Amino acid sequence: MIDYMEHVLRAFEQCTNWNRDNSYENITATSENLLHFRIPSALKFQVSNRSTSHTFTTFELSNSKIINGSLAYLYTNCQDIDSFIKGSPGVSLHTCTETFRRIKPYYHYHLQPSPNGDFNKSSLYYGRMYYPNSNLEAMIVKRVSPYTQFVLKCISSLSSPSILTLYWQRDSGRNCQEWIMSSNETLIGYRVLHNFIGSQAKLDGSLYNNSSLSLGGELWFSVLNTSPACSTTLRYCTHSANTGKPLTLTLSWNPLFGHVSSTYSVKTSSGTTFCSKYDFNLYSIESNLSFGCEFWTRGKDYQREKSEENEYDVPILNSSGSLKDLSFDSYSKAPEIAMYYHLSPPPDTDSLPLGDTNIKIPVPPKDVTERKPILERFESSLDTNNFTSVWKLSTSLRDKSLRVLWEGKYKGFLVSAGTEFAGSPTALPSNLVQLSNPKTVFQPTKIGLQLQYSI
């Protein structure tokens, strides 16, 4: 379950046309959401509200060992954030759970600057105070230019040293670069993500282009303990040609430690998602296989809320490029154009040789029009269904763990309850196995319940 403040932050990003999925940090977000979802570790209760159209507050109580809580305030000067934020009784479950990320392909003509050009330098200020242990969290997010965003996060506490982390992100759509500096261990890092665009010639044979191929990398160096880290990842998102079901493949490689991991996530139906991940280490030949799945249950009254759902799901979908303020109708048309852009003449026709008269027919072929409804039906079934709860399960072979999470809406509350079963955390050497009394191999290591209410 996404916290309310995180929800507001995402709404801010959508509102300011910042594509969250275009960052290298979230390149494996789908498999992370399906395999390593966060399980609450205590009883937690959160009440949030939108006091004005620009300020938001959250009050939280939890009992991890002692009763402690926090108070969070958020202010943003983003103009139309109101339309993105709903209280917990009316919010769609898809928007407030971490789930399969539907990545919209990057289309070439989106490189053009925003047609309306009214970029607001909106910013977000966030502060949180934990009151038994007097920790302070602060965050500032500032959109500097249409392509850049600046994020500052800091923690101040009495017990541990204060940490300041700075992000400078530049997302041009095709390339997303980030520079990060953290005062903890003086960590500095650089991330880059590049979206490939299939050239016309390559896509000639295919009729329907909704795939995206991204390649990214990161470099980290911790100055104080002189330890470097780096990784590179390839991501490929597409839809199944026959059924129109979205699937995502990633392949990550850490050249420093020889770690290779590949994930395959597929949304087999509108209510089920499966993910598998295979890890392999080239140096130590260690391997791991993880599975995760999601089962969504529908409410009975989805017909009644159909129009309402659509209204709020639109901004989530059109999170790419500069399609900023498209209504539902304009949205459904714009991707249609984009999907067949390789069939249409390139936008800069001047650069083409004059003799090239082999201009593709702008009208889509027949089989494209046949196939398109399959995909759109699937997409719309995701959005129109009124999902009320979701079961999440994940397991890992090497860790011998099983994680279960239930998230859902109950009487206006967003409830998230989960537990994690795990074997013995540390593998003892073989000569100690008989010394230590064999405990129960499978025992819950974490159990928690989170209640969230917001107006």
Add this chain to the structure above:
Amino acid sequence: MSFRFNKETFEDNSFNEQIREKLTRALNARTSGSASPQTSSAVGASTSNASESEQESKSSKRLDILRSGITVKKVDFPSIPQLEILDLDVSAQAKSLLKGICKISCKDAMLEITTEIEANLLLLYTNYGPSFTTPRLISNDSFTVPITMTFDHIELEAITNIFVKNTSVGISFNDVNLDFQFDCSIKLLQSSIEKRLKGSMETVFKDVLPSVIFSMSQRWFTHGESTTTTGEDKMVGSEHQPHLPRTILDDSDLADLSPANMLRLSTLVSSRQSLSLNPTAMNTLSTIPGCLERQNLHRFHSRIPSLSTYYPDEFDENRVGDLKMMGRVPSGHVVSTNHYRQQQTNTLPQKVLENQSYDLRTIASIQSRIYERSGGESSGLRRRKIKLGRTSKRSIASTPIPHAKLDNRELDKVCLRPEVTPSPKSTAIHSPQPRSAVASPQIFGLDAISSRTSEAMLSNIPPLQLPPRVHSQAESALPKANLNLLEEAHYLKQGREFQRLRSSLYSPIRSSNFYVIKEKERPLMDNKRLSFVGLAQGYKWGTEDLPPPYVS
């Protein structure tokens, strides 16, 4: 003085195996809480300041780069460690029992341990840092690297001070020479680990080992609750004082100690408390032939039969003062002269004569014993000449002569070989050492023979009778007072055997605890009247007066 380890323990491989198991267990007991200091401090110490400030987990976790338990692969002690006792001070202070300086040396030992560490330090950083400010890293999984550390040619030479007290053992390491060759499978870390190890060795010998031994010995000496719980979960220091390191030794270690050695040690300890070299035979002077402790000298003298010791009250106060002072005087010369002077006076005090409180039979038995002890060789029986013109008191002394002569004759028959035993050659008067014959087995044997053969002959010796004053104070010794001389010696021998048996039964290592036999409180004998040999046998020596300081 030296100390030797049992060779057999080291000859087969069981010792190395045992050490290996103990080390493995001890090293892994700590891995759940914090990392082993050897490896974690070397690599991960610099990142340890990252702590959790997130709401869910406020408990500050410690970085743990250990990914598995620690295995001790190989332990080898090819040569027997040596423990040389340089100085042993059996001090007589009330609280401390023993002080000693030892030299411990151990050569050519070898130790090899293996574990797995986390090579991806940034993973530790991101795991333990607050998630709010920590950027997420992609494909940042753990990468464990096995590490093997070999300690070769370990040479240890240390000089230690050992204090044994009633409640505990304290050890301080004074001059530690530790040298080893260190070999790490990850060459990059070798120098830094080695540096840290050598630095931490100082604290090990200064703080860790003494405190461990101290707390462990406290548990032994009090030996109260340790029998109820098993040694596995009752590690000293982990319960009451969490900052103390866990003890590696447990109760099962004590089973390895030789029982004979522990018996000897406890005998030594209790002999210091009772001033007797045999702790269970309380009322004998010395059980070692030819050996007498100086502080017991005056007691020994007071046991030698003479008229003056039988009537000590009648002597003037100076004499008594001398008597008491004798044992305390450190100089040997003074003691000997005093002793000499006192022993010369085998005479009746004048007061006794004046009060007519003497008993003729008693005097006769004393005199006959003197003669008997002298062996009847060195000094012939002298007849006393009585002159009628002088006082009539001397004539009284002459009356037991026929008895004495008779005794002499008969004893000469019985004790045919006095030269076989070393003791009776010198007189009781001049050299007290052989007079330990009271407790000496040889003499006992001799006496036993004589008691068997000449029982009829000796039956006419008048039994000892106490003066009324003395008798009232020696109520407890009354049954033994009726024994005649030789029977009494026989009884003493039997008693000693019984006490030997008892000391072996109640060995100090009972229920595998160090068990100090507590001395019974004995009533203080305030005067020396009861120190007569025959009578004092059943009576106990006082222990309340502090023993004199030990003089080497």
